[in-house]
Amino acid sequence: MKIAISGKGGSGKTTISATLTRILARRGIPVLAIDGDPNPNLSLALGLSDSANTAAMPRSVVERREDESGKTSMVLTDSIENIIERYGLKAADGVTVLTGCRVEHSGAG
Amino acid sequence: MRSVIGEIVGGTNEVTVLDMEASIEHLSRGTIRHVDVLLVVLEPYYRSMETAGRTVPLARDLGIGRIFGIANKLRTPQDEEAVRSYCANHDLELIAAIPFDESVVEADRTARAVIDYDANSAIVGELSKVADFLMPGKAKQGGM
Ligand SMILES: Nc1ncnc2c1ncn2[C@@H]1O[C@H](COP(=O)(O)OP(=O)(O)O)[C@@H](O)[C@H]1O
Ligand SMILES: [Mg+2]
Numbered sequence: 001m002k003i004a005i006s007g008k009g010g011s012g013k014t015t016i017s018a019t020l021t022r023i024l025a026r027r028g029i030p031v032l033a034i035d036g037d038p039n040p041n042l043s044l045a046l047g048l049s050d051s052a053n054t055a056a057m058p059r060s061v062v063e064r065r066e067d068e069s070g071k072t073s074m075v076l077t078d079s080i081e082n083i084i085e086r087y088g089l090k091a092a093d094g095v096t097v098l099t100g101c102r103v104e105h106s107g108a109g
Numbered sequence: 110m111r112s113v114i115g116e117i118v119g120g121t122n123e124v125t126v127l128d129m130e131a132s133i134e135h136l137s138r139g140t141i142r143h144v145d146v147l148l149v150v151l152e153p154y155y156r157s158m159e160t161a162g163r164t165v166p167l168a169r170d171l172g173i174g175r176i177f178g179i180a181n182k183l184r185t186p187q188d189e190e191a192v193r194s195y196c197a198n199h200d201l202e203l204i205a206a207i208p209f210d211e212s213v214v215e216a217d218r219t220a221r222a223v224i225d226y227d228a229n230s231a232i233v234g235e236l237s238k239v240a241d242f243l244m245p246g247k248a249k250q251g252g253m
Contacts, residue, residue, distance in 0.1 A: 002118050004127040004141050006168075007150030012181040015213055015223065017128035018223040019152060019232055022224045023240045024124055026249045028161065036114050036135075042128045046223030062113050064132040070220040076113065083113075092225065099230070100114050 018045035021093035032084065033091075035099045043099060048090040055086045056099045115139035132164050133171065146175045146243060149201065153180065153188035158195045165201050178203040179239065204242055206237045227248075 004022070005013045014037070021033045035042035040056065061083055062074045076083065088096040118125055129135060133147070143169050147168050151161045159179065178201040180192040189206050196203045197201050202232050212230035216223040241248040 001123070001143050002127070002135070003146045003148060003243070004118075004126045004140075004144045005148045005150065005167055006132050006150070006164055007160075007181075008157045009131055011152045011157050011160075012213075013131075013150055014128050014179065014208070015232070016148070016179060016207075016236065017126050019223055020236045020239060021126045022222060023233065023237055024126075024244065026224075027240065027244075027249055029244065029247055030122065031124045031126060032120075033126045034114060034117060034119075034217065035128050036200050037128060037130045045222060047225050049129050049220045054177060057113065065123055074113075076116050083117065084120070084122075089148070092222065098117065109120040 012044045014042050017054045018047075020089075020097055021046065022093055025095045031095050032061060032088070033095055035097065037100075040099045041096045043089060043091065046095060046097055048089055048091050048097065057083065061087075115143065119143040133168055133173075138171070141171045141173065144173050146177070147173045148177055148179050148180050148239075150181050151180050151192050151195065152186075153191045158192065161201070162195065162199045165199055176201065180206040183207065183211045184209045205235045205239050207232050229230060 001054060005017045007013050021031050025031045033042060033046060061077055063077050064072050065075050066072045084098060088098045091097050118127055120139050140154055149161045149164050151158050178196045180203060183189045183206055193203060208231050210230055210232045211225040213223050213232055216226035223230060
């Protein structure tokens with residue numbers, strides 16, 4: 001099940017995402033939590049204090065490819081499993097958290 | 110970078126929780142395609158509820174099947190009533206009403222997860238019900 005949390009800035013998305021994640025994890029469900037905010041703070045809300053700012057995926061996890069017709073698209077340079085393995089952080093209760101790259105400008109991905 | 114998130118959300122994990130930037134306008138179609146459940150957070154004031162209200166038809170148009178509201182930071186019965194009536198008028202099913210919770214403030218202050226600070230806090234209780242609702246097969250017996 002893929003659950004997305006939306007709402008106005010400051011409404012409590014990150015607090016709710018982190019808390020729901022930990023509750024599900026305590027029920028024995030392996031949960032992957034993804035921080036999709038360009039100013040990431042989900043790992044902190046999950047209880048990971050130190051590593052909160054160090055683990056963002058680098059931009060090199062995607063690259064622009066061009067097909068024969070000249071159409072470009074962004075593709076992953078590694079498997080999803082490897083990306084999670086490499087950049088995912090382990091939080092309490094068996095949660096894995098993945099922090100998206102900080103976005104330098106919109107339209108970048 | 111949105112495309113990466115889309116791919117990863119589309120991966121095989123049993124449950125994925127995506128904490129978004131704000132509204133679904135910030136998600137690529139590639140990401141939205143994989144989303145089963147959208148939880149829309151509403152605070153009891155007009156601009157917050159309006160943001161949520163705009164999201165709902167957009168999310169429906171994009172084909173997200175299950176869309177639910179979660180009221181947050183409620184301080185009074187009037188707050189709760191305001192969110193309830195907004196949701197009723199905007200065809201949004203409200204599945205949780207979380208009070209303004211000092212545990213969240215205190216957990217934040219000490220850089221802890223609120224569930225570690227107080228597993229019996231109101232927010233944990235309310236979101237446990239959300240977990241029961243979304244994944245009934247995994248409902249926890251007894252307290253959190
Ligand atoms: N139920 C609540 N009670 C008290 N404070 C809350 C509650 N939910 C969120 N907050 C506080 O509101 C602020 C914004 O929350 P956050 O989860 O970061 O929102 P968002 O991710 O939507 O920007 C934080 O300081 C957080 O501690
Ligand atoms: Mg946030």
